[in-house]
Amino acid sequence: MPANSAYNQELARLFTRVGQDDFAEQLVITLKSLVPVDDATILVYPDKALPIIEYFEVPETMATSTLDMFVAGAFMLDPYYQAASRDRRFGVFRLRDLAPAGFRDSEYYKTWYKRCGYQDECGFLLPNGDQGFINIALGRTRPRNKFSPQQVAALASIQPVIAVLCQQHWQTMPTQGAVNLRAQLHTALQEFGSSLLTEREAQVINLVLHGHSTKTLAEKLSISVETVKLHRKHAYAKLEVGSQAELFYLFLDSLMSAGDYAGGDTLVAYLQPPPRPCL
Template sequence: MPALDVFSQHLAGLIPATGQSTFPAQLVAMLRALVPVDDASIIFYPERDLPVVEYFEEHETAGGSTLDVFAKGAFLLDPYYLAATRDRQFGVFRLRELSPSGFKDSEYYKTWYRNCGYQDECGFLIPTSEQGFVNIALGKTAARASFTQRERKLLQDIHPSVAALCQQHWAQSEGSKDGVDLRAQLHSALESFGSSLLTERETQVINLVLHGHSTKTVADKLSISMETVKLHRKHAYAKLEVSSQAELFYLFLDSLMSAKDYAGGDTLVAYLQPPARSQT
């Protein structure tokens, strides 16, 4: 059946489904009918709150659910999330278009994308409000599979309609702009991670390492030599008592999730404090 016919048939069902709980699954069904994919997820980021997983195909790994790792705060390092929040980029993108050099060597990539089995990902980034947005991720997991030029063009062609439907569906879920801005708090925690123990330059290097930047791109961003980057990273690892990027990644996650009533600063301050002795 021609793609236009498939799109038209699904669209007829999607329009009245906006605002209904069935909308995310129906949207994924339409995208699957148009472009062959092995995996799909839809994550909604409200204005001030943590992400809401609207559609997800669960992956169980030796380390537990990849969704659990993502929801603990790892989403802060996701290239799609950063494109929408930091760079205000919206549209249809492949992961390779948004990720930094060296990203596939990062612990975030290994924990999230590789554990999901992705060989290629193409996703929609759609704004729903000033700071809210939706990320629709489509993945191919077969060996050496990738999105063809025709498939990418088709996703680009239907983007305006998909965006209009998503904005109508999720605009109703934005909630109040009052209260604590949880996402802003997490951004602050990431920026400040390690700052209580490290120099300013070491903190900058560690932050870029967590985001998946290679030694070369860290050097380029900070206008220092690659050897200086390696020296800062070595000193930072020693001070943080970690020996690898994997240990650094989980130290960040553990300290973030252990923070109670976070009010700013380095989450390691409270995390490394010895537990208070009980009064007897």
């Protein structure tokens, strides 16, 4: 445990705040007493439901929040979410530990991380129930101000006690019989474009949305870089988009307009012309 008197005092306060409304705020204060942090976000993912924002600071570099878009479905493209939900990886990670090569060129990165002004991120992923988890995101926004290996190690050393306190505070509620909203969104992402694209084109588009570069995409699919470019070109033409930005917003718009999603490609209903008014 770190020999830091300020941290130890804040940690003692944190123990007394479990179950109280100000627990998340005190948690951030405790972490900031150990490692310098410019802003923080705490997201709690129940077993089946959409993420719940328990704490959020708006960085000075960010005029408006993108959290509404994030909670509506963009979170599925986040490397931290992918690591916890798909791979069940837990611990303390820097963004570069989890993101695919080329992620910084993705529209998701530009919309979320770059708009927040992040220079670096270090986050806790903590299990909470069978499929639930907690993501504590700590950001650095000042130029050339990144988390050092020593600071990451300090955060990792306190992970066990932080995990226990968070699990006690955000105990998972029973969700048997409830609609699995996150599973529905995973299906929507997997099926996106399938009504218009070939199977390979849809695979390419899915990986593009996740931030993979042309090179890593080719490696994942065991095809050449030129073949990847050809599939992407054909997919963009069929979807009538000209860039990764347009592809990203087409996916989000079709997802958010889906309403009571029952499966299949969200583009089917999204691209359907509105009914003509009765005369």
